[in-house]
Amino acid sequence: MNIAFSGSNGSLAKELIPSLEKLGCNIYRISKSLESDGKKIFSYEDLYTNSINISVDIFIHAASINSNLGKSNFNDEVAISRDILRLMRLINCKNLIFFSTCKVYGEPEIKSKIIFKESTSPNPSSFYAKAKLECEKIIQLESENSGINSIILRLPPVLNINSSSGLAKLLSISKKIPIFSLAFGEINKRSFLSINNLVTTIQKILENNDLFKTNKLYNLSDSKSISLNKLLGVYTQKKPYVIPLSISKILLYVPFLSSLFARLYGNFEISNKLIQHELGINLHTTEHSLPIIRK
Numbered sequence: 001m002n003i004a005f006s007g008s009n010g011s012l013a014k015e016l017i018p019s020l021e022k023l024g025c026n027i028y029r030i031s032k033s034l035e036s037d038g039k040k041i042f043s044y045e046d047l048y049t050n051s052i053n054i055s056v057d058i059f060i061h062a063a064s065i066n067s068n069l070g071k072s073n074f075n076d077e078v079a080i081s082r083d084i085l086r087l088m089r090l091i092n093c094k095n096l097i098f099f100s101t102c103k104v105y106g107e108p109e110i111k112s113k114i115i116f117k118e119s120t121s122p123n124p125s126s127f128y129a130k131a132k133l134e135c136e137k138i139i140q141l142e143s144e145n146s147g148i149n150s151i152i153l154r155l156p157p158v159l160n161i162n163s164s165s166g167l168a169k170l171l172s173i174s175k176k177i178p179i180f181s182l183a184f185g186e187i188n189k190r191s192f193l194s195i196n197n198l199v200t201t202i203q204k205i206l207e208n209n210d211l212f213k214t215n216k217l218y219n220l221s222d223s224k225s226i227s228l229n230k231l232l233g234v235y236t237q238k239k240p241y242v243i244p245l246s247i248s249k250i251l252l253y254v255p256f257l258s259s260l261f262a263r264l265y266g267n268f269e270i271s272n273k274l275i276q277h278e279l280g281i282n283l284h285t286t287e288h289s290l291p292i293i294r295k
Helices: 012-023 044-048 071-090 125-148 166-176 195-207 207-213 226-237 247-253 255-265 275-278 286-294
Strands: 002-006 026-029 058-061 095-101 149-155 180-181 216-218 241-243
Touching: 002 012, 012 026, 012 195, 012 216, 026 044, 044 071, 058 071, 071 095, 071 125, 095 125, 125 241, 149 195, 149 207, 166 226, 180 226, 180 247, 180 255, 195 275, 195 286, 226 286, 241 247, 247 255
Parallel strands: 002 026, 002 058, 058 095, 095 149, 149 216, 180 241
Antiparallel strands: none
């Protein structure tokens, strides 16, 4: 099976591509940071100049400018998906897997008790989430008009060893020095996606090409939510020092800290029941997966 992979030098690709190659897949890498060889590695300049001439069964579109992109990069982010779809038409590739984000539902909130499902109305607040939602709409329209078959995966923060995200940095720091955490971190509910569950899901999709016959949109996450403090404790194998609730409540409303604490301690829980049911997969919990990721 021939697979084209955009964002092929990103943290997800570095762990996903070797797994696909072990399955016997032939991977064409499309990257802005790898040097093009015109055979197996292609630049975005190659893409823009229509100089990519390959046979591709499935296109995995994982490229993104940055999860912290601002208003000035909104159109650039959307343009990547437009160019990928144009390339797919040129090389007659009909099947697309697109990595979107669960941030299209909104941002973590301390008092939120919502469990987001695929039927939940999107409410993006960041330009990154707005751009990803726009990409979803473009892909779905292309599916209707040009016969592109798409599977859109909305991902929460991904836990993997190559990640350079803020969460990954926090986990790395917590292994080296004692971490203090607010009491809200004992009870908040957060959904994550461990890299082993992403690998399992992509493998399952590749084994069942019939999934592409009906365009799909799925939430994809580990099978259970987890609190921040539990996450830190399992990953580092030592519990963080918990700041008492009374002091935590005071710190929570310090103006320059409130937005940071909302991102860390807010609730953000998604349902993955649909993808588990329709693909027939059993996804591990975050707690089960973390020891695998740490190795």
